[in-house]
Amino acid sequence: QVQLVESGGGLVQAGGSLRLSCAASGRTFSSYVMGWFRQAPGKERDFVAAVSPSGDSTLYADAVKGRFTISRDNAKITTYLQMNSLKPEDTAVYYCAASLGGTWSRLRSSILYAYWGQGTQVTVSS
Secondary structure (H helix, E strand, O other), X not given: OOEEEEEOOEEEEOOOOEEEEEEEEOOOHHHOEEEEEEEOOOOOEEEEEEEXXXXXXXXXXXXXXXXXXXXXXXXXXXXXXEEOOOOHXXXXXXXXXXXXXXXXXXXXXXHHOOEEOOOEEEEEEO
């Protein structure tokens, strides 16, 4: 079992930056693929980024590629999402999630993630 707690959300102007953190509990953190998803009001939960258990491989949604960076520190059992050049359309609740893995390209799908945090609000003003 993995418990996840996100932090770092807030209000930022367009063009600004935020760094989200996801603190995990559990001894097997380094076995999980970690992902970030987001959900805007009235919309489905969308994939943002994923990082492999070792941190060597990453996957991004086209909408954030080049602006967001996912990383992890297995010693601190924490996953990060550095968000730069933020846009109003990035406004959403951001969720951290853990997956025991699967075909790498399919890790864009939320159904592969067994554990979820409670979410942190990110609001980007224009």
